[in-house]
Amino acid sequence: MRAPDTSVTRRDLLVGAAGALGGAVLAGLPVSVDGQEAAAARPTVPADPTKLQGGVTTQVGTRSPFETPTRAPYGETVGNSFTPLQDLTGVITPSDLHFERHHAGIPAIDPDRHTLTIHGLVDRPLTFTLDDLKRFPQVVRTYFIECSGNGRAAYRDPKPDMTPQEVSGMISTSEWTGVPLATLFREVGASPKAKWFLAEGGDACLMTRSVPIAKAYDDAMIVWAQNGEPLRPAQGYPMRLLLPGWEGNINVKWLRRLELGMAPWMTRWETSKYTDPRPDHKADMFTFAQQPKSIITAPGYPREVKGHGWHAVNGLAWSGKGKITRVEVSIDGGKSWSDAEILGEVRPKAAVRFQQMWEWKGQETILLSRATDETGEVQPTRTALIAKRGIGTDYHFNQIVGWKVERTGKVFFHGET
Amino acid sequence: MMHRSLILLSCTVGVLMACGLSDVTPRSTAITSADYAAFGPMDGARLGLGRTPDKTALAAMDTDIDAEGATLPSGRGSDEEGKTLYAQQCAMCHAADGRGMPPAFPRLLGRDPKAEGFVFADDAKLPHTIGNYWPYATTLFDYIKRAMPLTAPGSLTDAQVYALTAYLLAEDDVIPKGTTLDATSLRAVKMPYFDRFLWSDEVGASR
Numbered sequence: 222m223r224a225p226d227t228s229v230t231r232r233d234l235l236v237g238a239a240g241a242l243g244g245a246v247l248a249g250l251p252v253s254v255d256g257q258e259a260a261a262a263r264p265t266v267p268a269d270p271t272k273l274q275g276g277v278t279t280q281v282g283t284r285s286p287f288e289t290p291t292r293a294p295y296g297e298t299v300g301n302s303f304t305p306l307q308d309l310t311g312v313i314t315p316s317d318l319h320f321e322r323h324h325a326g327i328p329a330i331d332p333d334r335h336t337l338t339i340h341g342l343v344d345r346p347l348t349f350t351l352d353d354l355k356r357f358p359q360v361v362r363t364y365f366i367e368c369s370g371n372g373r374a375a376y377r378d379p380k381p382d383m384t385p386q387e388v389s390g391m392i393s394t395s396e397w398t399g400v401p402l403a404t405l406f407r408e409v410g411a412s413p414k415a416k417w418f419l420a421e422g423g424d425a426c427l428m429t430r431s432v433p434i435a436k437a438y439d440d441a442m443i444v445w446a447q448n449g450e451p452l453r454p455a456q457g458y459p460m461r462l463l464l465p466g467w468e469g470n471i472n473v474k475w476l477r478r479l480e481l482g483m484a485p486w487m488t489r490w491e492t493s494k495y496t497d498p499r500p501d502h503k504a505d506m507f508t509f510a511q512q513p514k515s516i517i518t519a520p521g522y523p524r525e526v527k528g529h530g531w532h533a534v535n536g537l538a539w540s541g542k543g544k545i546t547r548v549e550v551s552i553d554g555g556k557s558w559s560d561a562e563i564l565g566e567v568r569p570k571a572a573v574r575f576q577q578m579w580e581w582k583g584q585e586t587i588l589l590s591r592a593t594d595e596t597g598e599v600q601p602t603r604t605a606l607i608a609k610r611g612i613g614t615d616y617h618f619n620q621i622v623g624w625k626v627e628r629t630g631k632v633f634f635h636g637e638t
Numbered sequence: 639m640m641h642r643s644l645i646l647l648s649c650t651v652g653v654l655m656a657c658g659l660s661d662v663t664p665r666s667t668a669i670t671s672a673d674y675a676a677f678g679p680m681d682g683a684r685l686g687l688g689r690t691p692d693k694t695a696l697a698a699m700d701t702d703i704d705a706e707g708a709t710l711p712s713g714r715g716s717d718e719e720g721k722t723l724y725a726q727q728c729a730m731c732h733a734a735d736g737r738g739m740p741p742a743f744p745r746l747l748g749r750d751p752k753a754e755g756f757v758f759a760d761d762a763k764l765p766h767t768i769g770n771y772w773p774y775a776t777t778l779f780d781y782i783k784r785a786m787p788l789t790a791p792g793s794l795t796d797a798q799v800y801a802l803t804a805y806l807l808a809e810d811d812v813i814p815k816g817t818t819l820d821a822t823s824l825r826a827v828k829m830p831y832f833d834r835f836l837w838s839d840e841v842g843a844s845r
Binding site for chain 1: 684685687688689690691692696699700702703704705706741742743755756757758759760761762763764766768771772773774776777780781784785788791792834835836837838839
């Protein structure tokens with residue numbers, strides 16, 4: 222056998238053949254190398270990919286076997302899975318990595334049998350098929366959806382070994398296609414007496430939330446597509462309600478019914494859940510908008526900072542109240558702040574990617590980020606948020622978070638801001 | 639682009655004050671032909687899409703109970719009947735004493751003295767139970783009917799739902815033991831901490 226650094230080895234030929242036969246190796250199957258398991262099942266590729274033909278075209282693309290981002294945790298009918306923020310760049314969340322929160326599992330729905338009925342305080346109740354909805358003038362918008370419980374563990378009990386995914390992974394951003402709800406309300410002749418509407422999903426808990434009618438005439442949509450293709454089942458296939466900037470739960474998935482009425486229905490999800498206890502021993506209801514928030518996703522535990530010199534510290538910032546107007550980064554634990562660069566277009570109620578170049582000279586420090594939105598609201602420290610809302614508050618955690626960088630380059634979550 | 643058009647449309651026609659959420663009262667949904675310029679060439683005020691819903695199908699879906707209980711159905715059930723049903727249908731997830739198996743199967747019952755006073759913001763460990771948290775009794779009927787039991791959602795009769803509602807409320811000392819609930823008596827139930835909940839038609843006004 223020839224030395225491994227020469228251009229073509231027998232193994233390379235086998236690899237090339239396997240690739241040509243359908244990408245079995247590139248699909249990440251364990252490959253034995255010289256009688257040993259490849260270290261950490263690292264995919265095997267040719268020593269020099271320019272010296273043999275590559276894999277064939279395929280029906281559906283896959284990620285490079287070197288890239289294996291995954292949601293976590295998973296496997297629960299009533300539960301959630303978090304987006305791996307540390308593995309992503311830009312602002313769009315790949316659809317198969319959009320966070321999940323289901324209260325009765327993901328229903329299996331035949332789009333040809335699914336309809337949306339709008340009734341109640343309307344001139345003419347109507348039932349729409351998906352094909353009906355697609356005949357209305359469509360809009361394409363980029364918005365985030367964030368679970369209002371996002372950040373709870375980092376708020377209540379911050380721990381050094383939390384990853385960006387664990388700290389804040391229930392935020393995802395997509396390009397959505399659908400019809401403005403205002404258009405449909407005009408079609409049914411919504412009564413001027415209607416002040417709220419009930420949205421009902423077609424899952425096994427028939428998820429219901431009450432929505433103030435004004436949101437319908439502001440920016441609410443019924444969407445059927447996400448990032449250029451039909452919604453994923455986990456995101457509400459074949460149609461969902463999208464209330465930009467508002468807590469995830471109210472963006473009812475698998476939407477089947479809207480009823481217009483005079484007052485909120487006080488469903489389980491807006492009374493026993495999704496209400497915010499206050500330090501004055503009361504509780505706020507219908508606290509819909511997600512507040513300005515940010516997180517540095519690189520660096521972040523458990524990835525180490527490798528090499529002294531310049532690093533592009535970057536992360537995500539978003540606000541459910543409008544556009545992000547400013548993201549500040551501190552490289553000294555909050556003693557000083559400077560404005561980060563915002564990459565790309567700033568859109569209301571969509572995440573932005575921010576960046577701050579940072580020269581690491583081997584010192585121990587803490588990196589933090591702080592977002593401000595167009596209403597002037599500034600992301601608070603954890604201490605300030607606890608003082609205002611109490612440690613036992615249940616939703617809408619937007620405290621400043623960051624990362625402690627040790628002299629060794631090891632990085633740990635810093636949540637006690 | 640369309641967003642701006644919508645705002646323009648709304649403000650022009652007075653559909654409502656779409657330029658902000660501060661005033662949420664819609665005045666009229668009438669649309670004039672001029673407004674369609676914002677949406678492109680269309681003829682008339684509607685597209686004429688969709689069909690009139692089948693009355694029976696809509697009635698089968700439309701089971702929601704409003705906060706006042708105006709839409710509560712006929713039927714009745716006692717807490718004793720509910721106790722038996724709970725043991726058969728609910729205890730496997732929510733436990734015999736209502737402690738549940740959080741987080742998937744939430745705790746339902748319990749009047750922990752530490753939680754009385756509604757001090758939930760001070761202590762994240764205090765469980766939110768029916769007796770110490772839920773502001774509306776009608777919510778129990780609505781949710782049990784639409785979503786429970788987990789293995790056969792929507793399978794309970796209205797009488798069974800009244801019975802389970804009565805059992806849970808009686809166990810948490812909201813109503814006396816030996817109570818039978820129907821639409822009228824359930825409407826009259828006031829939850830212990832109803833007055834602690836703040837909300838307004840004006841979105842976000844309570845915070």
